Amino acid sequence: MEERQTEISQLGEFGLIRHLTQGLESRNASTHKGVGDDAAVLSYPETDVLVTTDLLLEGVHFDLTYVPLKHLGYKSAIVNFSDIVAMGGTPRQITVSLGVSSRFTVEHLEQLYAGIRLACEDYSVDLVGGDTSASRQGLVISITCIGDVEKGQAIPRSGAKETDLICVSGDLGAAYMGLQLLEREKAASAGQKDFQPDFSGKEYLVQRQLKPEARADIIKQLKEAGIKPTSMMDISDGLSSELMHICEESKCGCRVYEDRIPIDYQTALMAEELNMNLVTAALNGGEDYELLFTVPLTDHEKMEKMPGVKVIGYITKPELGAALVTRDGQEMTLKAQGWNSLA
Amino acid sequence: MEERQTEISQLGEFGLIRHLTQGLESRNASTHKGVGDDAAVLSYPETDVLVTTDLLLEGVHFDLTYVPLKHLGYKSAIVNFSDIVAMGGTPRQITVSLGVSSRFTVEHLEQLYAGIRLACEDYSVDLVGGDTSASRQGLVISITCIGDVEKGQAIPRSGAKETDLICVSGDLGAAYMGLQLLEREKAASAGQKDFQPDFSGKEYLVQRQLKPEARADIIKQLKEAGIKPTSMMDISDGLSSELMHICEESKCGCRVYEDRIPIDYQTALMAEELNMNLVTAALNGGEDYELLFTVPLTDHEKMEKMPGVKVIGYITKPELGAALVTRDGQEMTLKAQGWNSLA
Numbered sequence A, B: 001m002e003e004r005q006t007e008i009s010q011l012g013e014f015g016l017i018r019h020l021t022q023g024l025e026s027r028n029a030s031t032h033k034g035v036g037d038d039a040a041v042l043s044y045p046e047t048d049v050l051v052t053t054d055l056l057l058e059g060v061h062f063d064l065t066y067v068p069l070k071h072l073g074y075k076s077a078i079v080n081f082s083d084i085v086a087m088g089g090t091p092r093q094i095t096v097s098l099g100v101s102s103r104f105t106v107e108h109l110e111q112l113y114a115g116i117r118l119a120c121e122d123y124s125v126d127l128v129g130g131d132t133s134a135s136r137q138g139l140v141i142s143i144t145c146i147g148d149v150e151k152g153q154a155i156p157r158s159g160a161k162e163t164d165l166i167c168v169s170g171d172l173g174a175a176y177m178g179l180q181l182l183e184r185e186k187a188a189s190a191g192q193k194d195f196q197p198d199f200s201g202k203e204y205l206v207q208r209q210l211k212p213e214a215r216a217d218i219i220k221q222l223k224e225a226g227i228k229p230t231s232m233m234d235i236s237d238g239l240s241s242e243l244m245h246i247c248e249e250s251k252c253g254c255r256v257y258e259d260r261i262p263i264d265y266q267t268a269l270m271a272e273e274l275n276m277n278l279v280t281a282a283l284n285g286g287e288d289y290e291l292l293f294t295v296p297l298t299d300h301e302k303m304e305k306m307p308g309v310k311v312i313g314y315i316t317k318p319e320l321g322a323a324l325v326t327r328d329g330q331e332m333t334l335k336a337q338g339w340n341s342l343a
Helices: A012-021 A069-085 A106-122 A174-189 A203-210 A216-224 A239-250 A265-273 A278-284 A297-305 B012-021 B069-085 B106-122 B174-189 B203-210 B216-224 B239-250 B265-273 B278-284 B297-305
Strands: A031-033 A040-057 A090-100 A126-134 A140-150 A165-169 A231-234 A253-257 A291-295 A309-316 A322-325 A331-333 B031-033 B040-057 B090-100 B126-134 B140-150 B165-169 B231-234 B253-257 B291-295 B309-316 B322-325 B331-333
Touching: A012 A106, A012 A126, A031 A126, A040 A069, A040 A090, A040 A126, A040 B090, A040 B126, A040 B140, A069 A090, A069 A106, A069 A140, A069 A216, A069 A231, A090 A106, A090 A216, A090 B040, A090 B140, A106 A126, A126 B040, A140 B040, A140 B090, A140 B140, A165 A297, A174 A203, A174 A265, A174 A278, A203 A265, A231 A239, A239 A253, A239 A278, A239 A291, A239 A322, A265 A278, A297 A309, B012 B106, B012 B126, B031 B126, B040 B069, B040 B090, B040 B126, B069 B090, B069 B106, B069 B140, B069 B216, B069 B231, B090 B106, B090 B216, B106 B126, B165 B297, B174 B203, B174 B265, B174 B278, B203 B265, B231 B239, B239 B253, B239 B278, B239 B291, B239 B322, B265 B278, B297 B309
Parallel strands: A090 A126, A253 A322, B090 B126, B253 B322
Antiparallel strands: A031 A040, A040 A140, A040 B040, A090 A140, A165 A291, A165 A309, A231 A291, A253 A309, A322 A331, B031 B040, B040 B140, B090 B140, B165 B291, B165 B309, B231 B291, B253 B309, B322 B331
16 A cells, blocks of 8 residues: 655745644633634633643664654653643643654644643643744654643742651563663664564553553542652653752652662563663663652651652661662662663 | 854753753743743743744755855744734744854854844844754754734734735835845855955945844734724735735735835835836845734724824725736736745
């Protein structure tokens, strides 16, 4: 079966935007006017407004040889939702700007938008604007997300206090191992036509890399349990790096226990297969988009009972620094070795 | 004198953002928390919120051989402010995402940020967030602007009514002629060291191309005169193209008079020098960032008295189409020949 291939120039910028955004319906009361004017019109009389933005560049943040465009669209939206969630908020609107080089067709962009639309549907977010232009430099995706949070209730990075418990949702290192696996299969496929990558028994790792989720469910769970985190962020660059942000912003130290870091068994098996240090992967592998947060010590019992969340350590005085306590009781100073495209 | 050149990798992503955003002070009551967390925290209890975004790519939207980085920073911010102004609003916050290839140094980004900061200062806008990452090819600038407007008072493209007067601010075609001039000097300088471009007598054209302004002053003037435009947009792609947007969105036609289109004498001289059609340049040359708007016929007298604004035509029934009335009284159907990177 031959794929349809429509040149973008057949539609032009406005025709293309109309085509990609047709049939959008508003899901949020705060969305007054979406795509189609100089600016979107929103209304937030009762809440604080959250704004975050992420720029994703081909060859730096994603590799289209193994990332399907629909997944890329989904993930591009999710990483922004995750930043809003990490403030304790709810994502409500996004704008999507694309730079597209001439090798992309209308059908390619339809796939990308199918992923963006699916994410918007899953999280009840409205696509309210954007910008599409030619690019000389591959695919460029810039998404801005607007969300809301109860007045004065945004959870900062800076609120952690001595004796607070450090918690993470889900498990860590899987997205990084998924990336290693995809890179390995890419290398193995080089020059081979009809190469079939083998992901059996490793589906979770691939899914964590290609289709991450924003943990809005955890925010809901915490609210229902009456727990108000003192600080929070999402783990995009790696646990170590994010812990150090919280310590720096909150002017504190921390102790995190190696044996408490949640790791899925597929992640552990893959690390062994690749002869990589599992704890290093869990500490420094990014893109899990789990939540890292602190709660007062008095919430200890509630936290221990909460599903999908684990207490991994506690906040200390600043002079004690940030350290990992290994299985054999040794303290190792944490380093931010997380992903950094500019390093 | 040797220029300082600091590699970006010496600072890393977080060090770089800290360096570029240091000393920022909040100018707007709606800015609660700026750079340094997962998302900015804003508050807009009394007004509607406007959001717009623009993506600028090296080699497509700008050419660094003749655009100084400081000017580029200024213009990147202004084009976003202009979209907020074109809704009748006031720009309040921006986020800035950059993709930078390895040929850029910290000092380059300082220059770019100096321009962005100057625009923010001139228009009392807060820089509240962003994202900086490596790029494999060239400079990528993505800016999102948030602004406010009185509840329900955003001026859409869709409100023009039959007999409304069509108005524009300032003059048209100068930014386009400035671009032609800069391109000519670039071609002339090819291969020559120490080439000195000659812009004498053409400073206005160069300024219009390199340092445009958002016409917030016109919005203020209209408000003070008690005039409420029925539709409005900014002229970024060319008068013809924007008029057709208003006609399409407002389901109307229009007549615009050739001899009423405001053109500066430097623009006219340059068109003659380059042997280009002046009216075509004024109709289709983009990037003037002037305001195109419609007002009820009853405001005719007020509009004729208002400085810096010109009535250029009127809105008709849709079946009459969109046309230019030439000096000799002929009607020529308007075509959107404005700039379109995807055409």
